[in-house]
Amino acid sequence: MANKSNRGTETRVLRKFGINEAYQLDMYLIDQYRGTIFSCRYQIPPYLVPIESRTELEKAVKVAVVDTIMRHPMMQVGVMDATSKTPSWIQLESLDLTQHIKWLYIGEHDDFEQTVQEKVRTRLDDYFPDLVIKQPGWKITVVRQGNAPSMEVLLTWNHAQSDGAGAKVFHEDLLEMLNNAEKGAYERPGLEFDILKLTQAPPLLPDPIESLKSLPVDLKYLARAFWEETRPQFLNRDVSNAAWCPIRSFPDKTQFRAFFVDDVSLLAILARCRQNKTTITGLLNGLLLTAFSWHLDRTAAPTFQSSTMVDHRRNLPPAPPDAPWARCDTSTRLSTTTTQSPTSSDNKTDDSQKWSIIRAKFGLSAEIPAAAIEFASISVAGRGMCQRQLGRLCCRCDVWGTYHD
Structure with missing residues (x-):
């Protein structure tokens, strides 16, 4: 075409x-x-x-x-x-x-x-x-x-x-x-x-996830989702809808917060996350959800929702052998180390000329397009505490995690 x-x-x-x-x-x-x-x-x-x-x-x-x-x-x-x-x-x-x-x-x-x-x-x-x-x-x-x-x-x-x-x-x-x-x-x-x-030559693009893996949704789930979207407001008993969330007509600027975790603590935290079948992202979501909840009045906001992202890569088939991105899977590397013989001066010289990564950060700018709080790695609205917001029924906040060795 x-x-x-x-x-x-x-x-x-x-x-x-x-x-x-x-x-x-x-x-x-x-x-x-x-x-x-x-x-x-x-x-x-x-x-x-x-x-x-x-x-x-x-x-x-x-x-x-x-x-x-x-x-x-x-x-x-x-x-x-x-x-x-x-x-x-x-x-x-x-x-x-x-x-x-x-x-x-x-x-x-x-x-x-x-x-x-x-x-x-x-x-x-x-x-x-x-x-x-x-x-x-x-x-x-x-x-x-x-x-x-x-x-x-x-x-x-x-x-x-x-x-x-x-x-x-x-x-x-x-x-x-x-x-x-x-x-x-x-x-x-x-x-x-x-x-x-x-x-x-046309580049070979990765296929959409829905064409690689079956993601079935049963009729019961579809019916429930349809009802939640179309039911009259007076029949909605979900108290997690954020009716208290302010609507502002002006955008706020992004706020930046950074924290540092040393190697030993990071490995211990990661191990506990694995024991509890979660990730550091899930842990941060839960901690922030708890922290922000203390700033809300219980009467106005008796409860609110929480969710986190899921990486489907583990569920997908391997890349085609001719794909340019096909390679062995790797994990996050915040620094590069090389094992070498202590008697090899040549290797030592070569290693000193290498590039390495000594710190990594991730940030997401997003709006939550609903009056309710949906807690992802983007975080949360609150009364007057929104880090960043536009004049709609939504909020924009940023959560930053910096892992430093």
Whole structure:
């Protein structure tokens, strides 16, 4: 299938949006979602640390991003007919990397942590370019201070394009590409300055989850859901509906809260989560739900709802063998260590030149499109305590967890 694009060339439709993809896109279009961020702090190899190596550093990051893009087709595609009932993923001819990779350099006396937090707030509040421009919905912002040995890499994306686990994979792959690249080899096929010409062969996209795994819903559940959506209000006995939730006609700004957990404590917490058949995300949801509940009047808010996300990757079949993203599954790595012989000076030298990740953060900007509190990793509304909110029956809050070693 082909249509004329705004550049006068034929647009190749790769496939229609899946059910969840269409839902995420619609949430963005009605301003329920904006940005989502996965940020990592990268330790820079010593030879790229000096200010004099700034150009070489930027080139090294750019080619590593290009290598990562080519591994993940979802970073290469655009959207067509976004506001229709059947939006589609389309093949793009090229990417202008100046629209996707931004560098922010700050002075030695500036507050680096404050700058990163402000950039996170800005990116979470930002809209992506108009979807008719036909470019992927992701951005990378790199924050660097003077000749510091580390830099912050913020990946922001439209939730229809990826999810949190996908962003984790991106950073893992970016780290791999940085360490595998040959020193000084900054040429890549199709890369001319900041324009990346994509292959003419259509990229192989992952299939929608509903086409890979049966997700049955019985008639009893459908009937109950229909009744809950259509019944008259006077028959609704659900006291968890947040009738007390304020409606404001102005948007609030994102608030940033960070906390740190050392390695030993993190491993102990993770072990207890596994014993109780939950995750750290579920634990954070429960803790925040409890904490916020103390700020609510029992009469006005006798109860409210709680829910958490589920990652279906474990239930899906393996990727096709020819898929560019097919690889052994990996877990979150916040730092990279190498086992070596203590007598090998060559290995020691090589290891000192490696990139590593020393901190990771995740943030989600989302609206809850109901008067009731639905507690996910996005958190909660309260009377006057909403961290971020628009003038609708919804709230927007951000929950941040930083694991630091």
